[in-house]
Amino acid sequence: MAKVLMKGNEAVGAAAIKAGCKYFFGYPITPQNEVPEYMSKELPKIGGSFVQAESEVAAINMVYGAAGAGVRVMTSSSSPGIALKQEGISYIAGAELPCVIVNMMRGGPGLGSIQSSQSDYFQATRGGGNGDYRTLVYAPANVQELVDYTMKAFDMADYYRNPVLVLGDGMIGQMMEPIEFKETEKMDLPEKDWATTGTKGARKPNIVNSLRLQAPELEALNQKIEAKYMEMEEKEVIYESYKLEDAEIVFVAYGTVSRITKNAIDLLEQEGIKAGLIRPITLWPFPNKAFAEIPATAKALMSVEMSQGGQMIDDVKIANEGRLPIGFYGRSGGMVPAPQAIVEAAKELLGGVK
Amino acid sequence: MLNEKVVCAGFGGQGVMSMGKLLTYAGMIEDKQVSWLPSYGPEMRGGTANCAVMVSDTLIGSPIIEKDATTVIAMNLPSLIKFEEELVPGGKLFINSSLIERKAQRDDIEVYYVPANEIAVSLGTGKAANMVMLGAYLEVTKTVKSETVIEAFKKVFGPTKAHLVPLNENALLKGAEAVK
Structure with missing residues (x-):
């Protein structure tokens, strides 16, 4: 396929759609506004939905809901916006749901500046949400990698049933570089038989929840999730x-x-x-x-x-x-x-x- | 070996972002390594705009220009004041002399004065001043062919702007003539 010149933020959107993302929930913040802008323009054309939520907290919980229904879903934001999403990310990890989250980092702490920064490394790798969870974090260095790893993020999220983070910064979001949408091998992914898509009277209801009041039950879940993280450490390092x-x-x-x-x-x-x-x-x-x-x-x-x-x-x-x-x-x-x-x-x- | 680091700067509406974008796109068509980085800081709201364009034979590391510009294209006075010092010794400075009365301050650089707005107006619209400057720049540096810029123009702006192709071709040509 021929190369095209695209802004990083728009390339993320194009890559997500190419990877089968049909739903996007977000809230504006510089320097990533071209991501929601692109999705708002393109998703309706393919029968998907874009919602500008009333806040970042609402957006991540919409992602939670869509992910529970088994669809490919993404949200994006920048540093302080991602901080607001941490609770939801922890819930999504606890409910073992797949989603992709993009952070185009800006200066902090607090509202900080709108310029490039990498001061969310702790937030990305340690997480600001509660509990024993991890997110796979990709850190692309150019717009082509931004495309490639955004697409890969969807497969990884589905495979591990866990949120995957794409961590860029203002510069990579704003700059334009030539990119190519390469045809990648389809990953063999399991059916989403856990999704809450309606029983049609034919099966037991699926329940999406991160609450486990019985201690042994929660420990068992944590052990299961930890096994996934150990598999990631073994297989996914790049x-x-x-x-x-x-x-x-x-x-x-x-x-x-x-x-x-x-x-x-x-x-x-x-x-x-x-x-x-x-x-x-x-x-x-x-x-x-x-x-x-x-x-x-x-x-x-x-x-x-x-x-x-x-x-x-x-x-x-x-x-x-x-x-x-x-x-x-x-x-x-x-x-x-x-x-x-x-x-x-x-x-x-x-x-x-x- | 080609390793162009170009600052395109002016006030909002002068088409400095488009100028940079077309140069970047043309570089991509000619199979060179390219990047385009806009200023997106708070200064954009004050009215000035600039972008950094790299066109290179080798892989581009940092897309930022910091005191290592090979070329500065200044469309207005604040841009000249801000970016003249970003040039390397021997770098090229293109000054839009229609709007900038001041001369360059440095004597270790090559300076080209192009009355871009006057030339563009003589072609029918002052809006083409950016393409006049780009034409002058390409004549001096030969970074990409001007035909490739037109090819890029068609791709970037699409069929709805196809009627503007002759005007833009003309602007590139007249800009080139101005520095011959």
């Missing part, structure tokens, strides 16, 4: 390793920042310093196994994030298992790290460990 061979310093960066870090790696190379990159594509499950590829030449790791002080760095510490010193460079509030600033931070870190 990452890219870039120029790791002979690297003196290994950066860890995801999404938009990973692109900028690649520029920094080129600049360091020109100065004779070998640097590599581990780019987590799934933030949860985190690619711990990527850290086994780090060569003996490496003297230090550096987490680079659009966050003040860093959030992913906690996972880098876990994956590193105390082996190498870990540095950090980040900007926040909508400020974006410049390649040269990453270079300087890397040199300072290397100078300190030599």
Whole structure:
């Protein structure tokens, strides 16, 4: 298929529809407004429904309802809006329902700014909702990946019966890049025999609920859900390793920042310093196994994030298992790290460990 | 090796976003690596708009331009003031001299003065000033062919705007002539 030039936010919508999403519930917030705009225009054409809810809380609960009826459904928002959806996400995970949630991150805390940020890493990977639940988190670095992983997210959500999060930022949502809608292999997915579609008098009613008042019953559910998370950790980890061979310093960066870090790696190379990159594509499950590829030449790791002080760095510490010193460079509030600033931070870190 | 980092800037309505979009689209048609990043900050509401366009032979890392623009196209004075300093030494600055009386401040860059609005008005509409500037830019840098920009125009704006194709072709041509 020919390439088309699309804005990230519109590409998410197009990818969702291509993946069979017919229902979208949302509430406007910059910098992701083109997602609901696109869905409001396109879903009626294919017999789907778009509802602009009265709030983010209402939108996620509409998603809960639609997911319970067994249809492919999505919502999108940006940081503070996603914060409001956390309760619903926990309920959806507890009721074992599939859905896709897109977060185009902006600066925080609070209402923050409308510019790009990566300060929702904790929210995405730890979750702001209650209980023992996880969401699979994809962090695309360009608009093509945004398309590919949005489509994959629907399959994964159905396969695991769990919410899947696509984590972008204002920049990837707003920028245009060429994309291609590739024909992907259809995943073999089980029938949704749990969906509340009406018994027609022919079967026992299905019940969608996250309330389990009997302790042994809830523990059994948690064990079942935990088994799914263990399967995800085993099977769903995706990452890219870039120029790791002979690297003196290994950066860890995801999404938009990973692109900028690649520029920094080129600049360091020109100065004779070998640097590599581990780019987590799934933030949860985190690619711990990527850290086994780090060569003996490496003297230090550096987490680079659009966050003040860093959030992913906690996972880098876990994956590193105390082996190498870990540095950090980040900007926040909508400020974006410049390649040269990453270079300087890397040199300072290397100078300190030599 | 092609590695163009272009800032298109002006006030809302001058078509700077479209100019950037057409350049990006044309780059894609010619199988180059491209990206288009708009400014979407609060400044948009104040009236100025800009976008950063990359057209490259190699994979694009950061889509942001920060003191490394190879070209700046300034359609109005605030844009010139804001973006002249973003150019690398030897970079190219295109100034819409119809609306900007000031000269460039730097002497380590190449400067082209194009009376884009006057040329566009002589073609029938001032609205084509952006295409005049794009024509001038393409004549100097040869980033993509102007025919490819027209092909991109047809794809982006579709059959309802097909009657504007000759005007836009003309605007590209006249812009090119202005810097020959």
